[in-house]
Amino acid sequence: MSEGIQLAYTGFLLLFMFFMAYILKFLKFPYIASFMLSGLLLKPFLPKDVSEFLSVFEHSAVALLFFFIGLEYSFERLMGMFKVVKPGFIDFFVNFFPILGISYVFTKDLVLSLVLASAVYPSSTAITAKLFMDYKRLIYPEVDLLIGVLIFEDLISIILLAFLTSFVSSENSSWYLVGRSFLTLVIIFVLFYLLREKVKVFFSALERKVDENLFVFLTLGILLLVSGIAVKYHISEALLAFFLGVLVPENTRAFRIIDNTLSPIKELSLGLFFFFFTYKANIESSANIPFAIFIALLSLILKLLSTYISSLLYGFDRRVSLRASLSFLQRGEFSLIFSGLYLPAQTITFVLVLITSLVGSFSFVFAPKVAAFVFPKRRSSKAPPQVP
Numbered sequence: 001m002s003e004g005i006q007l008a009y010t011g012f013l014l015l016f017m018f019f020m021a022y023i024l025k026f027l028k029f030p031y032i033a034s035f036m037l038s039g040l041l042l043k044p045f046l047p048k049d050v051s052e053f054l055s056v057f058e059h060s061a062v063a064l065l066f067f068f069i070g071l072e073y074s075f076e077r078l079m080g081m082f083k084v085v086k087p088g089f090i091d092f093f094v095n096f097f098p099i100l101g102i103s104y105v106f107t108k109d110l111v112l113s114l115v116l117a118s119a120v121y122p123s124s125t126a127i128t129a130k131l132f133m134d135y136k137r138l139i140y141p142e143v144d145l146l147i148g149v150l151i152f153e154d155l156i157s158i159i160l161l162a163f164l165t166s167f168v169s170s171e172n173s174s175w176y177l178v179g180r181s182f183l184t185l186v187i188i189f190v191l192f193y194l195l196r197e198k199v200k201v202f203f204s205a206l207e208r209k210v211d212e213n214l215f216v217f218l219t220l221g222i223l224l225l226v227s228g229i230a231v232k233y234h235i236s237e238a239l240l241a242f243f244l245g246v247l248v249p250e251n252t253r254a255f256r257i258i259d260n261t262l263s264p265i266k267e268l269s270l271g272l273f274f275f276f277f278t279y280k281a282n283i284e285s286s287a288n289i290p291f292a293i294f295i296a297l298l299s300l301i302l303k304l305l306s307t308y309i310s311s312l313l314y315g316f317d318r319r320v321s322l323r324a325s326l327s328f329l330q331r332g333e334f335s336l337i338f339s340g341l342y343l344p345a346q347t348i349t350f351v352l353v354l355i356t357s358l359v360g361s362f363s364f365v366f367a368p369k370v371a372a373f374v375f376p377k378r379r380s381s382k383a384p385p386q387v388p
Helices: 005-028 029-042 048-071 074-108 110-120 127-136 143-168 176-210 212-230 238-245 253-279 289-313 320-324 331-340 342-376
Strands: none
Touching: 005 029, 005 048, 005 253, 029 127, 029 253, 029 342, 048 127, 048 212, 048 238, 048 253, 074 110, 074 143, 074 289, 110 143, 110 331, 110 342, 127 143, 127 253, 127 331, 127 342, 143 238, 143 289, 143 331, 176 238, 176 253, 212 238, 212 253, 238 331, 289 320, 289 342, 320 342, 331 342
């Protein structure tokens, strides 16, 4: 494909995404749903290699998103997140083991059941965080809990991925891989924690000597380099990107410059990430569609239940707990990674992610209104004081 044709296809793709999002906005469609629908509609018309010259944006989306989430946190704030351990385990047990058992009863395939349970378990970090940013709900009280559970889910998912990779390939080094993954995560956290003060000094000197127009080269270069190394050595690039964001000192000129220069790149990357998710989807057989729909609906119910219980245990009232539950239903990137381990799981997982991401996106938008309707604030029954 010539360079001119590549540019033309790229321009057409971006314009189509823009008009779809703009038009569907009036029907209350979240931008994420619009981008996914664009991928489905353009699938028959665009050449298969259209993603090759846009792959850098697609592959950097999750790292950029986690980096921006990390910008909102400090290590001191992270150290106070141990409260999410109990909600995190509730989230795991409620969402993983029922799907494992039910899937095995229906399919008698242990590998398929393990992969599906792993794919159903984690909510989508990319979709959830993007929605919180788009709808300016990062100030809501449940955000700390949900972000904490997302990080917990990533940790567990990395361990599950190490185990399943070995299990599916019939190797005998599963526990070695699990131990290595866990040890790597501990080392990463400790290393970033020890470096935090030196990095503050580095940024303090950097913002005085470097022109702000050059910050985008430095920051994006470090982020992509670290993410690429992480992917090569099977480490979560999302977690590394998150800690890189945490390292950037808050309330500094460097923080504001990075936020302003990388935000447009982040938005472009995330839009293309969701577009190519549906564009690249390959559904070869319809035999598993009814079972896939059943698993998708069950996963919505389980995630709603687990998040509601976790929120109550965390200390929220019923209204905030319901709002958190309705905001946490979507599955995404980790589900797709798990499905890649085992071919029979791919069709089911595609249907699962498509249904939960669309339903979850709409559920997120209307969560505050639904929660306020179901659990309205009680008016005080006390009579107002009489005027003397």
